[in-house]
Amino acid sequence: xxxxxxxxxxxxxxxxxxxxxxxxxxxxxxxxxxxxxxxxxxxxxxxxxxxxxxxxxxxxxxxxxxxxxxxxxxxxxxxxxxxxxxxxxxxxxxxxxxxxxxxxxxxxxxxxxxxxxxxxxxxxxxxxxxxxxxxxxxxxxxxxxxxxxxxxxxxxxxxxxxxxxxxxxxxxxxxxxxxxxxxxxxxxxxxxxxxxxxxxxxxxxxxxxxxxxxxxxxxxxxxxxxxxxxxxxxxxxxxxxxxxxxxxxxxxxxxxxxxxxxxxxxxxxxxxxxxxxxxxxxxxxxxxxxxxxxxxxxxxxxxxxxxxxxxxxxxxxxxxxxxxxxxxxxxxxxxxxxxxxxxxxxxxxxxxxxxxxxxxxxxxxxxxxx
Numbered sequence: 001x002x003x004x005x006x007x008x009x010x011x012x013x014x015x016x017x018x019x020x021x022x023x024x025x026x027x028x029x030x031x032x033x034x035x036x037x038x039x040x041x042x043x044x045x046x047x048x049x050x051x052x053x054x055x056x057x058x059x060x061x062x063x064x065x066x067x068x069x070x071x072x073x074x075x076x077x078x079x080x081x082x083x084x085x086x087x088x089x090x091x092x093x094x095x096x097x098x099x100x101x102x103x104x105x106x107x108x109x110x111x112x113x114x115x116x117x118x119x120x121x122x123x124x125x126x127x128x129x130x131x132x133x134x135x136x137x138x139x140x141x142x143x144x145x146x147x148x149x150x151x152x153x154x155x156x157x158x159x160x161x162x163x164x165x166x167x168x169x170x171x172x173x174x175x176x177x178x179x180x181x182x183x184x185x186x187x188x189x190x191x192x193x194x195x196x197x198x199x200x201x202x203x204x205x206x207x208x209x210x211x212x213x214x215x216x217x218x219x220x221x222x223x224x225x226x227x228x229x230x231x232x233x234x235x236x237x238x239x240x241x242x243x244x245x246x247x248x249x250x251x252x253x254x255x256x257x258x259x260x261x262x263x264x265x266x267x268x269x270x271x272x273x274x275x276x277x278x279x280x281x282x283x284x285x286x287x288x289x290x291x292x293x294x295x296x297x298x299x300x301x302x303x304x305x306x307x308x309x310x311x312x313x314x315x316x317x318x319x320x321x322x323x324x325x326x327x328x329x330x331x332x333x334x335x336x337x338x339x340x341x342x343x344x345x346x347x348x349x350x351x352x353x354x355x356x357x358x359x360x361x362x363x364x365x366x367x368x369x370x
Contacts (some may be wrong), residue, residue, distance in 0.1 A: 109240020132289025
């Protein structure tokens with residue numbers, strides 16, 4: 001509202017009413033408060049946004065996650081049960097004797113010569129003879145007892161173990177005597193040019209595979225005594241040859257010959273060249289095939305039908321004494337009292353072990369009925 005007031009002044013003046021002035025003052029105060037409430041600078045905006053507490057999001061209920069986990073675990077267990085059923089069905093249809101023949105061929109014709117040759121290169125002939133001779137009967141007896149294929153003597157347990165250790169110890173004495181006698185005739189340069197410790201450890205680890213492979217072959221042959229020895233030996237030779245060529249082929253394709261040292265093509269070319277140019281290699285190959293491999297494993301297969309595996313492998317302890325005898329016959333080397341002592345220990349230990357086995361077998365077959 002605008003009122004016209006008269007006064008001493010010549011002209012007229014326009015003045016707002018009281019209510020209009022009050023409304024204008026109140027609107028100005030409200031805008032001032034709003035301007036004060038707003039942050040003045042950018043730093044204040046950042047400070048207020050920093051201290052502003054975010055809203056909490058609603059979490060999903062754990063019931064859904066638990067159900068998914070339960071279903072996943074149940075499905076995994078179902079798959080495991082189905083796989084177990086299929087495996088049992090497959091094992092019922094599998095010929096276990098065929099698997100035993102395959103395992104005997106791989107152990108006796110592939111792993112045994114491979115481990116022995118590799119260990120012989122990495123160590124010395126004396127160390128290789130220790131693993132190939134006296135350690136085989138000890139390892140085979142321990143494996144047969146642990147696998148419950150054989151039992152310790154109930155009447156003479158200490159005498160049985162003592163006779164076995166006596167035979168093994170006598171064989172070691174012969175080997176050590178031969179080793180010491182051989183080192184006495186070496187010059188200083190040959191003695192200093194020894195192997196390093198890492199190569200020595202690796203070579204012994206490889207040679208321990210000789211004991212495992214020979215023991216496995218002897219125990220498997222004992223389970224396959226109903227097959228003719230020559231037939232079983234032929235199957236083992238065939239499986240060993242296939243395993244050898246298969247390993248060379250896989251090494252050639254996947255590793256480029258890093259594992260075996262040569263590819264399959266290189267091995268075949270070297271074999272052809274050696275057969276063509278070296279008569280010694282031909283004679284050595286025939287001797288190894290017919291006598292060292294064929295005759296040895298055929299005799300072992302035949303003996304498995306009459307003797308236990310621990311008795312058969314006990315004759316491996318005779319290798320060092322027989323080697324000493326052949327050296328005396330062919331090369332004229334003397335025995336010495338250490339070698340004679342070792343030979344006597346081997347003979348006494350073998351006689352005691354086989355005698356206890358014979359008593360146990362006699363008592364078992366002539367046991368009175370109830």
